[in-house]
Amino acid sequence: MSSKLSIDLHKLAKFTNIVIPIIAILFFLAGIYLSFYFHFITVTFIFLTVINIFYLNVQTHHSLLRNFGILGQGRYMLESIGPELRQYLFANDTEERPFNREERSEVYRKAQNIDSAFSFGSQGNFDATEIKLRHSLFPANKSKMKPFSVTFGEERGIANTYTIKRPVIISAMSYGALGKPAVQALARGAKMAGIPMNTGEGGYPKYHLAEGVDLIFQMGTAKFGVRNEDGSLDDDKLRDLANKDQIKMIEVKFSQGAKPGKGGLLPKEKITDEIAELRNVPKGKDVVSPTHHLECKDLESTVQFIKKVQDVSQLPVGIKMCVGSFKEVRTLIREMKSQNIFPDYISVDGSEGGTGAAPKAFMDNVGVPLYPALHNMQNILVEEGVRDKLKLMAAGKLINAGKMLVAMSLGADACYTARGFMLALGCIQALQCGNNTCPVGITTHDPMLQKGLVPDEKAVRVKNYIENLEHDFIELLTATGCESPRGLTSENLYVPEGTNLAACIHQLESASSN
Amino acid sequence: MKKVAWILQIICALILLQTLYFKFSAHVDSVQLFTELKMEPNGRILIGVLELIAGILLIIPGSAAYGAILATGLMTGAVIGHITVLGFADERLQLGLLAIAVLVMSISILVIRRTEIPIIGKVLAKRISN
Structure with a gap:
């Protein structure tokens, strides 16, 4: 040289x-x-x-x-300044992680109600990594499509069932992970579009509640907002919260895709006086939730705990988990069967899920990715004969209708997305969620940065995103020939050899033929 | 330590700002100094404006390190002036010592607030924490 x-x-x-x-x-x-x-x-x-x-x-x-x-x-x-230079100048449209420019701009366009037609051809690879939906020779008749409707809690026949009318829900993001204007914008947008929003494990959901949107209260392993001093469940606090009109469901978080086997994490930079008070934690120290619920020592007590939350709250109660071992999941389901106690839904969080802050070792190395996890979960539920006892939800990079339909073909009844909504709020993927320096004011408590995020303006984008997502969802569903997402199965998917989903399907096939 | 830094910042700012009166009002002594430096009148006003900026930056919480850098630079210049041109005779001694005092104080502020110094602050932060 x-x-x-x-x-x-x-x-x-x-x-x-x-x-x-x-x-x-x-x-x-x-x-x-x-x-x-x-x-x-x-x-x-x-x-x-x-x-x-x-x-x-x-x-x-x-x-x-x-x-x-x-x-x-x-x-x-x-x-x-490398990350900025690469993003501005050098990275091509399909190579960034976790979301490439193509995927991000699709959300931006939806959020801003810009036409989604593109020219000349797809930027996709069409190689052995991409799962496609199979369309039918005879698409469904749009006028005969059944309106989307999923009712949680109907299996148990409880009084306070909750029905969602749209396939997407705003996934768990706490006040703490998000700043105040971001919570306000999401909540207002969700309310306009008539979808519920998960509060995340952020303690008493003060700002979520203030907007009048339907809420799924998430109870993390630290039980912020409903805990006793020792970290066990304070029944009265949960009852009080569940009695609020806006709280429609309770979600018990067992593990999170981005850090399964590890509790939630809120870096000290983001703990303001108010957050310290809402969560009842000290300032100036990272807040790390325990790895598991105090009450859940073994299978039996875990199922009992679900029952307890159902009894105390009188609401549909779901569990959120990232799948580690399918064997373990099967034993858990069997335990539920033997006690005849089921959560009202299971939310499967893929290990590719997002987070405000997680140890890199966990983010990169632990947990089963969404599609294989979901496919196996569905199969286990079917094989154990309990699929009709609960609903199944999916989470993990489901930011467009195509991915949502893949998840539904694998068994999901509804989809969660968090980062999709962050992008709708204007997230530019600066990857600074844990530093309190989010340049677009979403994951920061710095008033100077929050100034950039005007809740009323962004709420409309959230609503647009939901509506355009649903529009694509229905169009794609029509093409598959199904009148309702319930008609979708893994047969509706083209799964190339070489994907981990394909490997997982083969595994199940050979297991069932033995 | 932050409290010490704040006390030093306020003292520095007061010294810097009180000399401005003499500079901006074209006080005979001040004019005499800058005439000897061959900077009269533009240099006197330029230095005055820079000192004003340094004084203000020193008392704003977020910019104290920037103010201290500017003050260090200005006082280095002042000390050079005393050494090379003005000397330390009679009342010049007091002025020179004042310049040295502010120089020492602003360097102390920089040492205390080393992690806030732009660009090199990160290097310093890591060194100290290890």
Whole structure:
């Protein structure tokens, strides 16, 4: 790689380190003999000299700075704006994670009610990684489509059943993870569109409640808002909360896709006085929820706990979990069967699920991804003969109608999405949710940043997103020839060999043929 | 330590701001100083404006480190002025010592608030925590 025009960075750095103090001296002389104004430059170069001496001889933390001095700083400076540069200039439309530009802009367009027609062809790969819906030669008649309706709690015949009329629900995001205007915008949008919203495990859902939207109260492993001092369930607090008109369902969170096996996490940067009060936690320390509910020691007590929450709240009660072991899930379902106690729904959270903050080790390495998890869950429920005892929900990157229909073909009755709604609020995927520095004011409590998020404006986008999502959903459903999502099965999917869903389907097939 | 920094910031700001009266009102002594530096009158006003900015930045919580950097630079210049041109004789001694005092104080502020210094603050933060 040697060429006459190449720059030898090693030599350049050495040259710079020698030249900086020399320049300082030269300007010092110029300041004395020519004009005192030159001392402005003298002072600047004295500063640079001091910094350089510090980098080269004093600090020991950065090897690069110790070897090359101030020029080495250039690397760190450029590196620090790398994510922005890549996103603005260099990353192509389909390569970013967790959502690429294609996926994000689809949500933006829906949220802003912009036509979704594209030209020339898909940006997809059409290779062994993409699951497609199978359309039918005979699409369903739109006028005969059954209106979407799922009633939670009907299996138990309770008085307070809850019916959703649209296939999507705003997934669990607490006040704490989200800032106040974001909660307000989501709640207002959800109310306009008539869908419920999950409160997340953020304690007493003050701002969620203030907007009059239907709520699913999530009880995390720390039971914020309904806990005793020792972390067990405070029946009275739960009863009081469940008695509120707006609280329609209770969700007991066993685990979360982004950090299964680990409790919720709220970084100390995001704990304001108010949040500390709502959750009853100290300020200045990361809040880490326990790994599991105190009451759930084994299968029996876990099922009993579900029953207890059902009895206390008198509402439909679901459980949210990321699947780890299918065997374990089966034993849990069998325990439910033997006690004849079932949650009103199970929400399967794929390990690709989102989070405000999770240890990277957990985010990247633990849990079964949504599609195989959901497919297995559905099969276990069917095989155990209890599929009609509860509803199944799915969560994990279901931000467009296509993915939602895949989830429904695999057994889901309804879909959760959180990040889809964040994108609708204007999320630019800056990946700073845990730092309190969200540049668009969604996951921050900094009033200067929250200024950018005007709840009334964004609420309309939330509503638009829901409506356009549903529009696509119905169009696609029609194409499959089914009049209702309940008619969908995994037969409606084209699952290429090589996907983990395909492997999972084969596993089940061979298991059932044995 | 933050409290010490705040006390130093306020003292620095007061010293910087009180000399402005002499600079902006073209006080005879001030004019004399800047004449000797061959900066009269533009330099006197320029330095005055910079000192005003430094003083204000020092007493705003979020920008104290920036103010301290500016003050350090200005006082380095002042000390250079005393060494090379103005000298330390008679009442110049008091002025020179005042400049050195502000220089020392603003460097102390920078040491206390090292993690807030732009760009290099991160390097310093890591070094200290290890």
